[in-house]
Amino acid sequence: MSKQDRITPRTLKGFRDYPPELALPRERIIETARHVYRSFGYAPIDTPALEYLEILTGKGSEETDKQLYRFTDHGSREVGMRFDLTVPLARFAAQYAQQLGLPFKRYHIASVWRGENPQKGRYREFMQADFDTVGSTGVASDIETVVVLHTLLRACGFERFAIRINHRGVLDGVLDKAGLAGRSAPVLRALDKLAKIGPEKVAEDLKQTAEASATQIDAVLQFASLTGENATLLAEIQRLVAGNATGEAGLERLRETLTGVAASQIDPGGEAAVRIDPAIARGLDYYTGLVLETLLTDLPGIGSVASGGRYDNLAGLYTSQSLPGIGASLGVDRLLAAMEELGQTGAARTPADVLIVYFAEDRLADYLRLSATLRAQGIATELYPEPKKLAKQLQYADKRGFRVALIAGPDELARDECQLKHLATSEAISTPLADVVTTVRRLLDSI
Amino acid sequence: MSKQDRITPRTLKGFRDYPPELALPRERIIETARHVYRSFGYAPIDTPALEYLEILTGKGSEETDKQLYRFTDHGSREVGMRFDLTVPLARFAAQYAQQLGLPFKRYHIASVWRGENPQKGRYREFMQADFDTVGSTGVASDIETVVVLHTLLRACGFERFAIRINHRGVLDGVLDKAGLAGRSAPVLRALDKLAKIGPEKVAEDLKQTAEASATQIDAVLQFASLTGENATLLAEIQRLVAGNATGEAGLERLRETLTGVAASQIDPGGEAAVRIDPAIARGLDYYTGLVLETLLTDLPGIGSVASGGRYDNLAGLYTSQSLPGIGASLGVDRLLAAMEELGQTGAARTPADVLIVYFAEDRLADYLRLSATLRAQGIATELYPEPKKLAKQLQYADKRGFRVALIAGPDELARDECQLKHLATSEAISTPLADVVTTVRRLLDSI
Structure with a gap:
């Protein structure tokens, strides 16, 4: 392909990519939200990113109508991309009222789209983590909504x-x-x-x-x-x-x-x-x-990271059934932006702890077996994919944020041994292959 | 609102909702994929659902071009919704080649959209779970790709x-x-x-x-x-x-x-x-x-649930840098459809194990404390939000698939006791409140 035919790789204005150093803490937030919501009995649902336009318009504010991503699809249907997770919940609750039964407690963690003018830390695509109790008017749900948010923020590592x-x-x-x-x-x-x-x-x-x-x-x-x-x-x-x-x-x-x-x-x-x-x-x-x-x-300027409230009637636009309830929404990406600004996202670019160095080209089977042994014991382990120079592989390990490198050359393998290098301190120890899991674990615990 | 003004709650043709009984096994697949990919050192990334149209067209086949959801956005940009996760990876890898360093191992679990004619078990929106090793030509990555898929299918509960x-x-x-x-x-x-x-x-x-x-x-x-x-x-x-x-x-x-x-x-x-x-x-x-x-x-007719292969050059359309690699994609929603058809999705509609019955209106504080105690020990616990009749609350517990109901009336609370009802067998036992965690755990283990 000639240079002038090439397409510039770029993201749309107001949109962002999540490289590993951001996707890792973002997944931590999502996993934490899922875990906390589940621990209170909220069940997951998911709904399509696209809805009939008539479902979406006039449901938020004039502003959200204006910001709506809308178009005509292949079947000449007027459609729009969801701008929040409350309107889809209302549509969902009205559509399946009979099967669901009440109270209905659901969480929904998904992206939404708003064509608003991008500001610092705010994008046109962002992820929300909503939870609602539909069909209850009791104060117990009010209390629970507060307790869930408190538990969630704490579990995400926030103290203040x-x-x-x-x-x-x-x-x-x-x-x-x-x-x-x-x-x-x-x-x-x-x-x-x-x-x-x-x-x-x-x-x-x-x-x-x-x-x-x-x-x-x-x-x-x-x-x-x-x-x-x-x-x-x-x-x-x-x-x-x-x-x-x-x-x-x-x-x-x-x-x-x-x-x-x-x-x-x-x-x-x-x-x-x-x-x-x-x-x-x-x-x-x-x-x-x-x-x-x-x-x-520590960041009042970023605004509310989780908001919500009680409503008398969730889905009056779609059903005659009165659906009172209460819910709140965690702004996953706003919380992530806060963590970035507070320096809480960390620098790791790998989810694995151990890198096995691919040292001797003809010992691949040994490295594969070692990888399998560590993984079977719950230790996330990457095997470097090619027998490149040791220094290059160790540099890779450092840059990604692995904590331990496992090095086993032919001599060590002949003695049924390997070397473990603690990357933060550069300390290296020898260990019999039979003890490798225990020794790796001790190293990881000590770091 | 008058009846004729109401909007019929419905999903677009070719799209589907995921109620809890489907969203729960779907999240299990997603969590399993994430866990397995991480255990091999693949790091997460995410990219926008929307890309510049020129990034997407001509990258798959004539068919994917035709099926593309495309439109003009608020800023008169021609945009499209991603139809796979490979094109966004190619754009991403070309855009950040310098920062990323090679080899680059990433996973990406996200929805994609194709306006194709819906068939049984296939929808216009579906989730994929991709993993790739970019920047390596070695056989170790070929081996790993096969091993990852094998580990993943097994971890999802498939034996055949x-x-x-x-x-x-x-x-x-x-x-x-x-x-x-x-x-x-x-x-x-x-x-x-x-x-x-x-x-x-x-x-x-x-x-x-x-x-x-x-x-x-x-x-x-x-x-x-x-x-x-x-x-x-x-x-x-x-x-x-x-x-x-x-x-x-x-x-x-x-x-x-x-x-x-x-x-x-x-x-x-x-x-x-x-x-x-x-x-x-x-x-x-x-x-x-x-x-x-x-x-x-057991379901050859559903087609391949996970496919992939090795390529010489991932991103030639966006960069002169040669990016060889290998990757594969798990069709999350196709695997879910298979599980539905094979009866492997289960019937549970709640992620929690224990329902605390809200028995005596004025003992809410006690029920809140009990809920907190169980949750603090890792037992997912829902408190019924209103003091409705016992029979109604137990019916709710049955229908959702809770395994244990905890019942504590004023008499029991006065004796520092509660009743635990094992819902599958209807067996009920009394336990001192001080032992509630241990007893609940024993009941859950025995089921």
Whole structure:
């Protein structure tokens, strides 16, 4: 092929590749999410990346409609790529309501696509890890949602984060008392931007989109700015919603949620906290109860890495069956971006611990047997594929991040021995082949 | 919402949903592939679902071009959804050749899309699990490719399958001696259909597309119909390629591959065999060495569940750097379809073992604590989210496939006890709360 016929290898704007040094920690997040969700009884589902366009449009916001990847397929069908995992869940739950039975607890870990303008750490394709309990209105699911997220963040290696919770009932109570009852949708959408754009701009927004008066704006912003320990906030909110049934019921539910979280032995105090935050509103109209976001203490600027809330009716657009529930979504790629920024992704580019050096060309069978022996004992082992120079193979081992190199030349093999090189320290030891598994294990444990 | 405004919840033609009873065994296949690939030192990568159209077109066959999901994106770019994982690997390897270093061993488990006419067990979206060693020409990688597939199929629970191997050098030698040297591309494409359409139609195809004479067709079909033990076939092929350098080199390589496989302790005899099959050609032009397919003994009609081969140059369309290598692909969803048909998918619809019954409304904190205790010991445990009637909760446990139900009413809790119900046998036993982990474990082990 001539040079000018060649195609430049490149990725689309706003998309990214995951080389091993990123794919390895990303798989760790995915595996951790799967493990944690499963440990609470959430079952996996998967749905197609493509849906009928009518399933997807008008289900998120005007913005998601605009960002939708849509086209006409080979059969002249109008189709779109999913932009979240909630709409597919709604469609799925409506379609199989009879077979599924309720409550239905599912997790779904998959990529979604949004043609938004790429920003630092945000791409047009990103992976989410959602979990939902559909068909339950009980507080036990509210509690569990918080506990799952807490367990998950901890299991991903985060020690400093805050799960910030609020309740739409409390917000409604406050708005009701401020005379904004009919305008909660625009008010909450404005409030949702508080952390991003600040109180002045939210005030402007409230005036314009919700036609709120100065007094009303004050009431909303004052409530949203409340800070303090959970006990203090519960008391303050009590005072603010007093006499309003919706507000008081929401507050009671928030209280029960915190009590349940405390009983769940996740140690939510200290630096991995569960905190009431009156400013958490969530933009979407369909939330009706608990709402939550998760901020990393060391990277607040990256925004919420896991968010969700309770809804009264998941799938009203597709079925007459009322499907209340609660769920949350971990932004896998946003969490990965956070780990990159915090230097937590590590440098390893191989999942294997041991590299067997292909030293003597005619001893391949021995190296194959040794590889099989180590693998059979659960030790991930790579055999270098060609009898290149020792130095080159050791350089490869270093660069990829193997921890141990196994070297066995004809002399060593004749003595039923091999050499093990601990790559971080360059220390080398001899071991009888009969003891190779034990010795490798000891080396790996000691590192 | 009025009934007539509702949207019918449905999936696109040729696409399917994965409910828990399918998603659970599918995740088992994916986890097994990941584990096996990692144990041999393959590292994960991921690439976008969407690529520039020019990256994708003309890289597979005319058919894949026709089946491509393509459209114009928001920025007026011509884009397409990937139809396999080999083209993205080629683009990736060319783009990062400098950073990656060679050899580069990667696996990639992801969905691909082809707008082909759906058939039984085949869909327009399906998941593949590819692994490749790029940058190596050694026989060790040929051997490893076979060993990985064998290990993987076994780990997925298959006992009866055959990895059928052949070598393009052998095929070329035979064609060369038959005077078909310049026509190997159409001949191999015709031969690739042998199992599907039979020798008569292949003969017709050879006549038309490769202008083969009756004698030449005979030579090709006679070679492709050879059967027997590996040793017999090696001798027969030796006779057929004698004097042809390409054919003899290919045969020697096939022999070395089998010797290496035998040294790798995977027990490839008996019902999980590695067999020479002269009829294996693989349709794609770019294979140049070992080619292989995997057939399930009990479901030959489903076709190959894992295929691959060696190539001289992975990414010639994108880079001047020569990238030889070898790889294979497991068809995750085809293997799942096979498991469904063979009744190997199981009936469980939950990943958890234990359901804690929410018995007494005011004892939620106790149930939360119990759930946490079991989970902390690695026992996946679901707490029923609402204090519904016992019978209803036990029915739920049965239907989902939980193995143990934990029941603790106020009386039992007052005595620091609970009841464990073994759901398959309906046997119930009492246990002190202090022993709950041990007793649950004993019950689970005994089932």
